[in-house]
Amino acid sequence: MSINATPTGADVAADETATRSGGRHAAVPAQRTGRRAKAPLSENKRAERRLGWLLCAPAALVMVLVTAYPILYSVWLSLQRFDLRFPDQREFIGLENYTTVLSNQFWWTAFGVTALITVVTVAIELVLGMGLALIMHRTLVGRGIVRTAALIPYGIVTVVAAFSWRYAWTPGTGYLANVFDGSAPLTERASSLAIVMLAEIWKTTPFMALLLMAGLALVPEDLLKAASTDGATSWQRFTKVMLPVMKPAILVALLFRTLDAFRVFDNIFVLTAGGNETSSVSMLAYNNLIRGLNLGIGSTMSVLIFITVAIIAFVFVKMFGTAAPGSDDGERR
Amino acid sequence: MADIVLDKVSKRFPDGTVAVQDVDLEIADGEFVILVGPSGCGKSTTLNMIAGLEDISSGELRIAGQRVNDKAPRDRDIAMVFQSYALYPNMTVRENMAFPLRLAKLDRATIDAKVDEAAKVLELTPLLDRKPANLSGGQRQRVAMGRAIVRQPKAFLMDEPLSNLDAKLRVQMRTVVSRLQKQLGTTTVYVTHDQTEAMTLGDRVVIMRGGAVQQVGPPQELYDHPRNLFVAGFIGSPSMNFLHAAVSEGRLRTALGDVPVGDRLRRQLEGADAPRELILGIRPEHFEDAELIDEETRRRGMEFDAPVDIVESMGSDKYVYFTIEGERATAAELEELAADAGAADFAGAGSSLVTRLSAESAAREGENRRVWFNLDKIHLFDPSTGRNLTLHEGRAAGALAD
Numbered sequence: 001m002s003i004n005a006t007p008t009g010a011d012v013a014a015d016e017t018a019t020r021s022g023g024r025h026a027a028v029p030a031q032r033t034g035r036r037a038k039a040p041l042s043e044n045k046r047a048e049r050r051l052g053w054l055l056c057a058p059a060a061l062v063m064v065l066v067t068a069y070p071i072l073y074s075v076w077l078s079l080q081r082f083d084l085r086f087p088d089q090r091e092f093i094g095l096e097n098y099t100t101v102l103s104n105q106f107w108w109t110a111f112g113v114t115a116l117i118t119v120v121t122v123a124i125e126l127v128l129g130m131g132l133a134l135i136m137h138r139t140l141v142g143r144g145i146v147r148t149a150a151l152i153p154y155g156i157v158t159v160v161a162a163f164s165w166r167y168a169w170t171p172g173t174g175y176l177a178n179v180f181d182g183s184a185p186l187t188e189r190a191s192s193l194a195i196v197m198l199a200e201i202w203k204t205t206p207f208m209a210l211l212l213m214a215g216l217a218l219v220p221e222d223l224l225k226a227a228s229t230d231g232a233t234s235w236q237r238f239t240k241v242m243l244p245v246m247k248p249a250i251l252v253a254l255l256f257r258t259l260d261a262f263r264v265f266d267n268i269f270v271l272t273a274g275g276n277e278t279s280s281v282s283m284l285a286y287n288n289l290i291r292g293l294n295l296g297i298g299s300t301m302s303v304l305i306f307i308t309v310a311i312i313a314f315v316f317v318k319m320f321g322t323a324a325p326g327s328d329d330g331e332r333r
Numbered sequence: 334m335a336d337i338v339l340d341k342v343s344k345r346f347p348d349g350t351v352a353v354q355d356v357d358l359e360i361a362d363g364e365f366v367i368l369v370g371p372s373g374c375g376k377s378t379t380l381n382m383i384a385g386l387e388d389i390s391s392g393e394l395r396i397a398g399q400r401v402n403d404k405a406p407r408d409r410d411i412a413m414v415f416q417s418y419a420l421y422p423n424m425t426v427r428e429n430m431a432f433p434l435r436l437a438k439l440d441r442a443t444i445d446a447k448v449d450e451a452a453k454v455l456e457l458t459p460l461l462d463r464k465p466a467n468l469s470g471g472q473r474q475r476v477a478m479g480r481a482i483v484r485q486p487k488a489f490l491m492d493e494p495l496s497n498l499d500a501k502l503r504v505q506m507r508t509v510v511s512r513l514q515k516q517l518g519t520t521t522v523y524v525t526h527d528q529t530e531a532m533t534l535g536d537r538v539v540i541m542r543g544g545a546v547q548q549v550g551p552p553q554e555l556y557d558h559p560r561n562l563f564v565a566g567f568i569g570s571p572s573m574n575f576l577h578a579a580v581s582e583g584r585l586r587t588a589l590g591d592v593p594v595g596d597r598l599r600r601q602l603e604g605a606d607a608p609r610e611l612i613l614g615i616r617p618e619h620f621e622d623a624e625l626i627d628e629e630t631r632r633r634g635m636e637f638d639a640p641v642d643i644v645e646s647m648g649s650d651k652y653v654y655f656t657i658e659g660e661r662a663t664a665a666e667l668e669e670l671a672a673d674a675g676a677a678d679f680a681g682a683g684s685s686l687v688t689r690l691s692a693e694s695a696a697r698e699g700e701n702r703r704v705w706f707n708l709d710k711i712h713l714f715d716p717s718t719g720r721n722l723t724l725h726e727g728r729a730a731g732a733l734a735d
C-alpha cells in the first residue's frame with residue numbers, strides 16, 4: 001500500500017458520502033408528507049408548501065443528478081457477475097452476489113468491527129463532546145483560544161493524523177510505543193482496534209462538541225436560573241433541564257456521527273490496512289472493488305452499506321421526528 | 334416566611350461594572366416591596382443576589398435573620414418568577430408545577446394535592462396536562478406563578494413578571510398577584526418598569542438609579558415627598574413639570590413669573606455656597622383654571638397667562654398643555670429620565686407645561702388662558718445634587734414655608 005493509492009480510496013469515500021446523504025435526504029420528506037397528509041390542508045398552507053417545494057427544487061435536482069446516478073449504477077452492478085479480471089464472464093445474476101456476501105464470514109466480521117467502532121466511538125464522543133461543549137460554553141476568559149485549541153484535531157486531515165498515530169505506535173521510534181515498553185500494539189487485533197477507535201475519537205470529539213454547543217446555546221439562561229431556585233443541584237439542572245431541552249440537538253449530533261463513524265475508512269487504511277481482521281465494511285468494499293477489481297461483489301457491499309446507513313438514518317429521523325419539541329407532533333395534544 | 338435584610342450589598346461584575354452599590358434595605362416579614370428604576374439600574378441584579386443566582390461582592394444578605402451570602406439558591410428556600418416565565422418546555426403544566434416539590438422529595442400524594450390546590454387558585458385545572466408551548470401568554474404566566482406558590486417558600490422574587498402581557502391582561506394579572514400575595518402573606522420583592530404596578534401593588538417602593546437606592550417608602554410618600562429630582566421625575570404620570578428658576582433678591586425668576594419664597598428657604602439660599610439656579614418642580618394636578626378657584630385658594634398660589642397648545646379631555650378632568658417661554662431646566666437626572674421614558678413620554682423638562690384642570694375649564698386650543706398654581710405644592714431642586722430643598726424632616730413643604 002502506497003500513498004498513491006489514497007486518491008482512489010478517497011474517491012470511494014466520496015462516492016459513499018454521496019450515497020449516504022442521498023439516503024438521508026430521501027428519508028425526511030417522505031416521512032413528513034406521510035404525516036401531514038392526514039390533516040386536510042387549507043388553501044394557504046398548500047400554496048406555502050408548493051413554494052417550499054419550488055425553493056427546494058434546484059438543490060434537490062442537483063442532488064438527484066449527482067447521487068441518483070451512482071446509486072442506481074451500483075445497484076445495477078451489484079446484480080451482475082462482473083470481475084474486471086474476467087470481463088467476458090460478465091452476466092446478470094440477480095441477487096446471487098447478495099447471498100454470496102451475506103453468507104460470507106469476512107463480511108460479517110467486518111460488519112461487526114464497524115458496528116463496534118461505531119457504537120464505542122460515538123458513545124465516548126458523546127460524553128467527551130458534552131464535557132468539552134460545557135467547558136467551551138462556560139469559559140469566560142480565553143474563550144476563543146479554548147475553542148480554537150479544541151478544534152485543532154478536527155482541522156487536521158484524517159490521513160495525516162492517522163500516519164502520526166501510526167508512527168507514534170511504531171515500536172522503537174514511536175513515543176507512545178516507547179511508553180508501553182516498545183510493544184507493537186498495531187500487530188494485535190484488540191489493541192489495533194483500540195488504537196483505531198482512539199484516533200477516531202481524538203479526531204471527531206471536537207465536531208461533536210461543536211454540534212452540542214449549538215444545542216447548549218438553545219437552553220435559555222432563565223430556565224437554568226429557575227431550576228436553581230426550584231431547588232435543583234447542578235447535576236439535576238443538567239439532566240432534568242438541559243438534556244431534555246437539548247435533545248433534538250443531541251440526536252442530530254448522534255445521527256451525523258453515527259453515519260460518519262459507520263463509514264470509517266482512512267484510519268483503518270493507514271493504521272492496520274485491515275490486517276488482523278480489523279477491516280470495516282468500507283475497507284472490505286474498497287478491497288473488493290479497487291484492489292480485487294470485482295465490481296459485482298464490491299458494488300453489492302456498497303449497496304448493503306447504503307441500506308444500513310439508510311436504516312440508521314430512518315430510525316433516527318423517526319425517533320427525533322416524534323420527540324422534538326417544536327415539531328408538529330410534539331406540540332399537538 | 335421571613336424578613337429579608339440587605340446590608341450594604343454591592344455587586345461588581347468581573348468586567349468591572351458596578352451594577353449595585355451599597356444597597357441597604359430591610360424588608361419586613363410579609364411585606365410587598367417593589368423595585369423600580371430605569372433600565373440597567375441594577376434591579377434584576379439585586380433580585381438575583383437575593384435569590385443566590387449572582388454572588389454578592391460585598392455586604393451581607395440576611396434571610397430570616399440568617400446570613401445567606403454563601404448559600405446556594407436551593408438552600409435559600411425562595412421562589413422566583415421570571416419575565417420569560419422560564420417554564421420547562423419538555424414538561425406538562427402539572428410537571429412544571431410539581432418540579433420543585435419533586436426535587437424536595439415529597440411523596441406523590443402530597444405533590445398531587447398541592448399542585449391541584451395551586452391549580453385551582455390560579456384556574457389552571459383544565460390545563461394541567463398541556464405543554465407550555467400550547468398555552469397563551471397569560472396562562473404561561475399563571476403556571477409560572479403556580480410553580481412559585483406550590484412550595485410555600487420563604488419569599489417570592491418576581492422580575493417583571495407581567496411585562497410580556499398585553500395591557501388588558503396585565504391589569505387582570507396585577508389584581509391576581511396582589512390578591513395572591515395578600516392571601517399567602519409571603520414576603521415579596523417585585524421588580525417592575527411599570528408606573529402603575531409600582532404605585533398600586535406594593536406596600537413600599539424602592540427607587541433605584543445607577544445601582545444606588547434613591548428613596549424607599551410607601552408609594553404616596555414618594556409621590557408627595559420626593560427626596561430628589563430623580564424620584565420626583567420618575568414617579569407620576571404624566572410626570573412632574575420642571576422649570577428653570579434663577580435666584581434673585583429673595584425671589585425665584587421663572588417662566589411662570591416671580592415666585593416668592595418663605596423664610597426657611599431664604600435662609601437656605603443665603604449661604605455662600607448656595608446654588609444660584611434652581612429647578613422648580615410642580616405636578617400637573619397642582620394647576621387649576623384661574624376662573625374656577627375661590628379667593629381662599631387663590632391666595633395660596635399664583636397665576637400666569639400662557640397659550641394653550643393641546644387640550645385632552647379625559648371626562649373627569651382635562652389635560653391642558655401650554656407652551657412656555659424661557660430657559661429650559663437642565664440636569665443629568667432629567668436627561669436620564671427622558672432617555673428612559675422616551676422623549677415623547679417625558680415632557681417634564683421640555684418647553685411645554687402639562688396641567689390637569691377641572692373638566693369645567695373652558696380652555697380651548699390656540700387661545701390664551703389664565704392658570705393658577707399652588708405654591709404649597711412646589712418642589713425646588715438643586716440642579717447639581719438633585720436634592721429637594723423644600724423637604725423638611727422628610728415632608729415637602731412648598732416654597733412659602735417659614
Ligand SMILES: Nc1ncnc2c1ncn2[C@@H]1O[C@H](COP(=O)(O)OP(=O)(O)OP(=O)(O)O)[C@@H](O)[C@H]1O
Nearest residue numbers: 346347348350352371372373374375376377378379
Ligand atoms: N454579567 C454581567 N457582566 C457585566 N455587567 C453586567 C452583567 N449583567 C448585568 N450587567 C450590568 O449591570 C447593570 C444592571 O443590570 P440589571 O440587569 O440588574 O438591570 P435592570 O435594572 O434589571 O434593567 P432592566 O430594567 O433593563 O431589566 C447594567 O448596566 C448591566 O449592563
Ligand SMILES: [Mg+2]
Nearest residue numbers: 376377378492
Ligand atoms: Mg432586569
